[in-house]
Amino acid sequence: xxxxxxxxxxxxxxxxxxxxxxxxxxxxxxxxxxxxxxxxxxxxxxxxxxxxxxxxxxxxxxxxxxxxxxxxxxxxxxxxxxxxxxxxxxxxxxxxxxxxxxxxxxxxxxxxxxxxxxxxxxxxxxxxxxxxxxxxxxxxxxxxxxxxxxxxxxxxxxxxx
Amino acid sequence: xxxxxxxxxxxxxxxxxxxxxxxxxxxxxxxxxxxxxxxxxxxxxxxxxxxxxxxxxxxxxxxxxxxxxxxxxxxxxxxxxxxxxxxxxxxxxxxxxxxxxxxxxxxxxxxxxxxxxxxxxxxxxxxxxxxxxxxxxxxxxxxxxxxxxxxxxxxxxxxxx
Numbered sequence: 344x345x346x347x348x349x350x351x352x353x354x355x356x357x358x359x360x361x362x363x364x365x366x367x368x369x370x371x372x373x374x375x376x377x378x379x380x381x382x383x384x385x386x387x388x389x390x391x392x393x394x395x396x397x398x399x400x401x402x403x404x405x406x407x408x409x410x411x412x413x414x415x416x417x418x419x420x421x422x423x424x425x426x427x428x429x430x431x432x433x434x435x436x437x438x439x440x441x442x443x444x445x446x447x448x449x450x451x452x453x454x455x456x457x458x459x460x461x462x463x464x465x466x467x468x469x470x471x472x473x474x475x476x477x478x479x480x481x482x483x484x485x486x487x488x489x490x491x492x493x494x495x496x497x498x499x500x501x502x503x504x
Numbered sequence: 505x506x507x508x509x510x511x512x513x514x515x516x517x518x519x520x521x522x523x524x525x526x527x528x529x530x531x532x533x534x535x536x537x538x539x540x541x542x543x544x545x546x547x548x549x550x551x552x553x554x555x556x557x558x559x560x561x562x563x564x565x566x567x568x569x570x571x572x573x574x575x576x577x578x579x580x581x582x583x584x585x586x587x588x589x590x591x592x593x594x595x596x597x598x599x600x601x602x603x604x605x606x607x608x609x610x611x612x613x614x615x616x617x618x619x620x621x622x623x624x625x626x627x628x629x630x631x632x633x634x635x636x637x638x639x640x641x642x643x644x645x646x647x648x649x650x651x652x653x654x655x656x657x658x659x660x661x662x663x664x665x
Contacts, residue, residue: 349509352514356515436507436511
């Protein structure tokens with residue numbers, strides 16, 4: 344199945360999701376891991392579309408999601424940069440583009456290592472909170488934790504280990 | 505907002521719906537009205553996409569659907585023919601194309617007046633039942649009613665009034 348850029352934009356406008364989660368992770372310098380991901384979920388009858396998208400981006404993993412739903416998931420930072428380049432060159436037409444722009448900013452910040460300091464991570468969490476997200480409560484909790492840390496520590500965030 | 509054919513195909517692969525309902529209607533010759541429709545539903549934040557699709561097909565009505573959901577609905581037979589021409593020239597890539605092909609057959613049959621006889625309507629209902637439909641029970645009931653009529657009447661169906 345050959346996909347054209349415009350088809351991919353239209354399909355992702357409908358079915359794609361840019362998602363950022365922040366999970367506790369004691370081995371990370373600030374105690375949290377930032378996990379941006381681009382996901383497309385489909386019923387198993389359209390599994391071949393997920394594989395075509397995987398080939399299109401030359402990135403990602405297709406796996407079972409839930410029941411008869413499957414998903415293409417792109418998490419690798421270098422792959423997400425490719426995805427961001429694509430949707431910068433071929434912009435989404437729905438309001439999903441607003442989410443995408445915030446997602447791209449977070450991917451860029453991660454490339455710059457901003458997620459490795461508490462202040463930087465706080466910026467990431469605040470940006471993720473502006474996205475259309477289902478894990479608002481969790482992000483708000485992380486935000487409160489980080490605000491407490493940032494408030495009572497040197498600006499560099501070096502002492503957060 | 506300018507839409508390209510490929511974007512429209514991708515978006516409809518994700519968000520479009522080809523739907524056929526059959527409702528009791530005493531004024532119709534066989535007692536039922538066939539209502540094929542092409543529908544795209546969106547959150548109100550993407551209302552402008554629905555209007556762009558309406559301009560693209562130069563057809564349809566945009567109206568509130570449910571809560572914060574809006575829809576573009578195309579029902580007029582001449583408009584549905586245009587929609588079918590478009591998706592014949594620019595095929596859908598998901599399994600929705602299987603539904604579309606059945607939908608197109610029903611639109612063509614209606615153009616030929618096949619829905620005006622019980623036998624023809626039975627063919628339409630049986631084809632609609634092969635589609636990914638949410639009103640299966642209702643269609644099955646209509647099918648049983650029509651089968652009883654067709655079984656006990658002349659083949660032409662002329663006596664069904």
